[in-house]
Amino acid sequence: MSVVEQVLKGDVRAVARLLRDIDDQVPSTRSILQQLYPHTGNAYVIGITGPPGAGKSTLVDQMTAYYRKQGKTVAILAVDPTSPFSGGAILGDRIRMQRHFLDKDVFIRSLATRGHFGGITKSTHDMITVLDAMGKDIIMIETVGVGQGEVEIAECAHTTLVVTVPGLGDDIQAIKAGIMEIGNIFVVNKADREGAKKTVQELRNLLEMGKKFRMETGAGKNGWDPPVVETQAHKGIGVDTLCGEIEKHREYLTAQAPEELEQIMLKRALHQFSATLKDELFKEVIKRMEGKGLKLEDVAKKIMAKEIDPYSLSRTLIKEEFKEDA
Amino acid sequence: MSQERRLRILVAKPGLDGHDRGARVIARALRDAGFEVIYTGCHQTPEQIVQTAIQEDVDLIGLSILSGAHNYSFPRIMELLKENGADDITVIGGGIFPLEDIPRLKEIGIKEIFTPGSKLEDIVKWIRENVKPRKMDAA
Numbered sequence: 052m053s054v055v056e057q058v059l060k061g062d063v064r065a066v067a068r069l070l071r072d073i074d075d076q077v078p079s080t081r082s083i084l085q086q087l088y089p090h091t092g093n094a095y096v097i098g099i100t101g102p103p104g105a106g107k108s109t110l111v112d113q114m115t116a117y118y119r120k121q122g123k124t125v126a127i128l129a130v131d132p133t134s135p136f137s138g139g140a141i142l143g144d145r146i147r148m149q150r151h152f153l154d155k156d157v158f159i160r161s162l163a164t165r166g167h168f169g170g171i172t173k174s175t176h177d178m179i180t181v182l183d184a185m186g187k188d189i190i191m192i193e194t195v196g197v198g199q200g201e202v203e204i205a206e207c208a209h210t211t212l213v214v215t216v217p218g219l220g221d222d223i224q225a226i227k228a229g230i231m232e233i234g235n236i237f238v239v240n241k242a243d244r245e246g247a248k249k250t251v252q253e254l255r256n257l258l259e260m261g262k263k264f265r266m267e268t269g270a271g272k273n274g275w276d277p278p279v280v281e282t283q284a285h286k287g288i289g290v291d292t293l294c295g296e297i298e299k300h301r302e303y304l305t306a307q308a309p310e311e312l313e314q315i316m317l318k319r320a321l322h323q324f325s326a327t328l329k330d331e332l333f334k335e336v337i338k339r340m341e342g343k344g345l346k347l348e349d350v351a352k353k354i355m356a357k358e359i360d361p362y363s364l365s366r367t368l369i370k371e372e373f374k375e376d377a
Numbered sequence: 378m379s380q381e382r383r384l385r386i387l388v389a390k391p392g393l394d395g396h397d398r399g400a401r402v403i404a405r406a407l408r409d410a411g412f413e414v415i416y417t418g419c420h421q422t423p424e425q426i427v428q429t430a431i432q433e434d435v436d437l438i439g440l441s442i443l444s445g446a447h448n449y450s451f452p453r454i455m456e457l458l459k460e461n462g463a464d465d466i467t468v469i470g471g472g473i474f475p476l477e478d479i480p481r482l483k484e485i486g487i488k489e490i491f492t493p494g495s496k497l498e499d500i501v502k503w504i505r506e507n508v509k510p511r512k513m514d515a516a
Contacts, residue, residue: 063431063432064431064461064462064463067431067432067433067434068434068511070434071382071385071434071511072513075382075383075513077513133413134408134409136409137408137409137410137411138383138411139407139408139409139410139411139412139413139414140408140413140414141404141405141408141414141416142413142414142415142416143415143416143417143418145415145416145417145418145429146416146417146418149417149418149421149425152424152425152428152429153422153424153425153428158432159429159432160432160433161415161433163413
């Protein structure tokens with residue numbers, strides 16, 4: 052049986068191996084992805100982002116339990132950081148999800164950022180394609196613990212949750228820029244802690260201030276007002292309400308604002324295409340360059356020694372290599 | 378394209394003892410050696426460990442155990458790996474083992490046992506020499 056058939060059948064081992072090959076950029080995965088692509092579009096993708104320690108993994112665990120009770124199948128991609136020094140990583144998000152390990156309808160995969168900024172991995176988009184094709188109803192992407200600017204999750208999720216906790220600073224310093232703008236739903240976790248009400252209020256104020264901007268520029272144009280949900284993930288409190296809000300957002304996208312849904316899909320398609328194109332172009336140019344005996348490392352050395360600058364070299368290479376083809 | 382694929386390792390604690398200091402120290406040392414380490418915490422059943430190993434597509438499982446239940450959990454894990462067609466994954470153990478148990482554990486396929494006093498660099502060296510990442514084109 053081919054890998055494509057195995058994936059479509061939901062073979063866990065085949066999927067697990069394929070995901071690794073995608074992460075490691077094995078060339079043969081391109082044609083596999085190409086064949087899987089027509090089988091996608093059925094999964095609902097939920098992004099969960101927020102600062103480290105906010106309780107993202109515990110929430111994902113609780114949400115998984117909620118969706119399983121509804122009979123939906125679930126896949127989880129959980130991202131943790133790669134050490135910039137050793138290249139190694141400790142991936143520990145699974146610790147919070149132990150009760151689902153033996154459920155054959157829950158697939159969990161831990162990923163390391165491997166130098167990619169933006170909160171997810173370079174391979175996340177392609178992995179969603181695989182998990183969607185294998186037939187999962189719900190795909191949850193838990194980002195690495197983020198600060199302010201890691202907004203890439205909004206390019207792959209239908210609904211993005213921004214999770215925060217009380218006491219991170221006045222006016223929610225930790226999330227006021229960047230990720231503040233991508234949340235479709237805001238979650239104040241650990242809501243039994245002191246200051247929770249204040250955090251909720253501050254969030255609502257911030258959202259209110261941004262309302263005009265949201266109405267004019269896209270998300271919100273059709274009347275979606277991001278709700279703020281209080282949860283205590285370790286006890287499962289507030290999870291039903293949260294999943295209810297996700298469902299509302301889903302209904303909103305499909306019934307009320309199909310053009311917003313289309314925008315999300317469009318952004319994702321564009322991102323996937325441009326990332327793949329950049330990657331392939333880069334590899335092709337390097338291959339041709341090396342074919343002429345010019346090693347990447349030597350080029351870097353020349354740039355470092357200021358014998359040549361990166362700007363004109365790039366332009367020259369592109370002009371030379373694509374002259375006839377263009 | 379990555380020249381050498383990164384080794385993925387599951388560090389797991391089967392059974393009922395909650396002493397995970399050793400497992401954490403090992404996980405950290407393996408991270409510093411450049412490996413991707415999946416750590417799942419204490420109290421794992423053999424079934425959970427094997428499912429995790431498969432879903433995470435690891436090359437190596439490191440079992441940390443101090444409770445003395447290795448004669449139950451280790452054979453069960455090896456059995457489950459085989460049943461799931463995943464017996465290509467290398468398995469090693471670390472913790473407290475009566476010396477007379479070690480040959481028996483090696484007989485059922487545990488590749489190496491590290492007892493108290495083992496040096497972190499020796500463990501890393503053993504892994505580098507004995508565990509190779511799954512071939513790229515195997516998928």
